[in-house]
Amino acid sequence: DVKVTQSSRYLVKRTGEKVFLECVQDMDHENMFWYRQDPGLGLRLIYFSYDVKMKEKGDIPEGYSVSREKKERFSLILESASTNQTSMYLCASSSSGAREKLFFGSGTQLSVL
Amino acid sequence: AQKVTQAQTEISVVEKEDVTLDCVYETRDTTYYLFWYKQPPSGELVFLIRRNSFDEQNEISGRYSWNFQKSTSSFNFTITASQVVDSAVYFCALSEAPTDKLIFGTGTRLQVFP
Numbered sequence: 001d002v003k004v005t006q007s008s009r010y011l012v013k014r015t016g017e018k019v020f021l022e023c024v025q026d027m028d029h030e031n032m033f034w035y036r037q038d039p040g041l042g043l044r045l046i047y048f049s050y051d052v053k054m055k056e057k058g059d060i061p062e063g064y065s066v067s068r069e070k071k072e073r074f075s076l077i078l079e080s081a082s083t084n085q086t087s088m089y090l091c092a093s094s095s096s097g098a099r100e101k102l103f104f105g106s107g108t109q110l111s112v113l
Numbered sequence: 114a115q116k117v118t119q120a121q122t123e124i125s126v127v128e129k130e131d132v133t134l135d136c137v138y139e140t141r142d143t144t145y146y147l148f149w150y151k152q153p154p155s156g157e158l159v160f161l162i163r164r165n166s167f168d169e170q171n172e173i174s175g176r177y178s179w180n181f182q183k184s185t186s187s188f189n190f191t192i193t194a195s196q197v198v199d200s201a202v203y204f205c206a207l208s209e210a211p212t213d214k215l216i217f218g219t220g221t222r223l224q225v226f227p
Contacts, residue, residue: 043217058214099165101160
C-alpha cells in the first residue's frame with residue numbers, strides 16, 4: 001500500500017524554537033508539497049518541490065523553509081516558531097505529469113506555545 | 114486569479130438523505146483539472162475524483178456522483194442515500210497551470226446523523 005508518512009501526529013513547541021517536520025513517501029514520486037490547514041481557510045500551499053534539491057515557494061512561505069536532499073524525503077523547517085504557526089501541517093506527493101492526484105499524509109498538528 | 118469557492122461551511126443531514134456539496138471555481142486556463150478530496154476524522158485526505166476541463170460528462174461511482182458544468186464554472190458533488198461513514202470534510206480543488214499545484218476551497222463539513 002502506497003504511503004506518505006509524517007513523523008509526528010502531534011507536536012508541542014515553544015515560541016522561538018526551531019522545528020522540523022519530516023515527510024517520507026515510498027512511491028518514488030517526483031513532486032512533494034507542504035500545506036497548512038486552518039479552520040475556515042482550507043489548505044494553503046507553503047512550499048513544493050519537483051525534484052531533489054529543488055524548491056518553489058507556495059502561497060504562504062514566510063517563516064518557513066524546506067529541504068529535499070533525497071527524493072523520498074521532504075522536510076519543512078520553522079526557523080523560529082511563532083504562535084501564529086500553530087496549525088495542522090499536511091504533506092503530499094504526486095508523480096510528475098499533467099495534473100496528477102496528490103497522496104496525503106495523516107498530518108501533524110503543531111501547537112506553538 | 115485562480116480560486117475555488119465552497120460556500121457551504123457545514124451541512125447536517127439524517128442518514129439516507131441525499132446531499133449536494135457545491136463547488137464554484139475561477140480560472141483563466143483553458144485546460145485545467147478539478148478534484149474532490151475527502152478528509153475523515155483520521156485527518157488524511159483521500160482522493161475521490163479528477164476531471165479535466167474537456168470532459169463534461171457527469172460521473173457516477175456507487176452512491177457518489179459529480180456534475181461538471183463549464184457554463185456555470187461549477188463542479189458539484191452529490192451523495193445519494195448518505196451514511197454515517199460519509200461524515201467528513203470535503204474539499205474541492207483546482208489544478209493551476211503551469212505549476213500543477215492544487216488550489217483548495219475552504220471545505221464543507223458534512224455530518225450525517227443516524
